C-alpha cells in the first residue's frame with residue numbers, strides 16, 4: 001500500500017460506534033437552518049461514508065446522492081435507503097471520478113468529506129473543483145473540516161471526548177511547512193476492559209488543513225464566495241481557538257430572504273444577494289431607509 005493512498009483503506013463500519021458520528025441529527029438540522037433550505041432541494045453528499053447525513057436528509061424529504069470510495073459504506077447506505085424506501089442514491093466512486101451531468105442545489109463535505117486527504121495539494125483542490133462543477137447557479141457548498149489556524153497555534157495537543165458509547169482519545173501534530181496535520185485516534189468502548197492506547201504518530205498519514213483565508217481564495221478562484229463560517233453545529237462563529245471549521249459558500253446567483261418584523265412576526269418581503277462588506281451593508285440599509 002502506498003502511503004499517499006491511505007484514504008482508500010482502513011475505513012470500516014466500526015465508525016458507527018465512534019463518538020464523532022453521534023451528532024448527525026443536530027448537524028442535519030443545523031445545515032438546513034444555516035443554508036436556509038426550503039426542503040426538497042437536491043443534495044450531493046461527497047465522501048458520504050455510510051450515509052448517515054444523506055439518509056437523515058432523505059428522511060426529511062430531500063433528494064440525495066451520496067458518493068464514497070469505501071464500498072462497504074456504500075453497500076450499507078444502499079441497504080438502509082431501500083429498507084426505508086428513501087429518495088437517496090449511493091455510488092461507489094472517488095470524488096474526483098464524478099461525471100454526472102445533473103446539477104445540485106447543495107453539495108456537502110462533512111466530517112472532512114475527504115478534503116485534505118489526497119496525494120498532494122493539486123489533488124486536494126480537485127474536490128473544490130467538483131463542488132463548483134456539480135452545483136447549480138446559486139448552489140450552496142457546506143464543508144466541515146479542521147482549522148489550519150488552530151493547528152498552527154495550538155498543536156501539538158491531546159484531547160479526550162466522552163461519547164455515548166466510548167471515550168475518544170486524540171493526539172494532534174502539525175507540520176507548518178506542508179500545512180499538514182497528523183491525527184491519531186484511540187477509542188475506549190464503555191463496558192469493556194480498557195486496552196492501553198497505542199497511537200504511533202510516525203505511522204499516521206497527514207491531512208492538509210486550510211485556514212478560513214485560504215478557503216476564501218480557493219472559493220474565489222472557482223467563482224464562489226463564503227457566506228458564513230462556524231466553529232460548531234450550534235452556530236458559534238469560526239475562531240482559531242476551535243479546531244472545527246464549518247464553512248458555507250455559494251456559487252454566483254444565490255439569494256437570501258429579506259424579512260421585516262411586524263405585529264404577526266417575521267415576514268419575507270424580498271430577496272437579496274448576500275452582503276459581505278460593510279459598504280455593501282451600508283448601501284443596502286440606505287436603500288431600505290430611502
Ligand SMILES: C[S@@+](CC[C@H](N)C(=O)[O-])C[C@H]1O[C@@H](n2cnc3c(N)ncnc32)[C@H](O)[C@@H]1O
Pocket residue numbers: 007008011021046047048049050051052053067068069070073093094095096109110111112113114117
Ligand atoms: C471521516 S469519514 C466521513 C464520512 C461521512 N462524511 C460522515 O460524516 O460520516 C471520511 C470518508 O471519506 C471517504 N473518502 C476518502 N477519500 C475519498 C475519495 N477520494 N473519494 C470519495 N470518498 C473518499 C472515506 O471512505 C470515508 O468514508
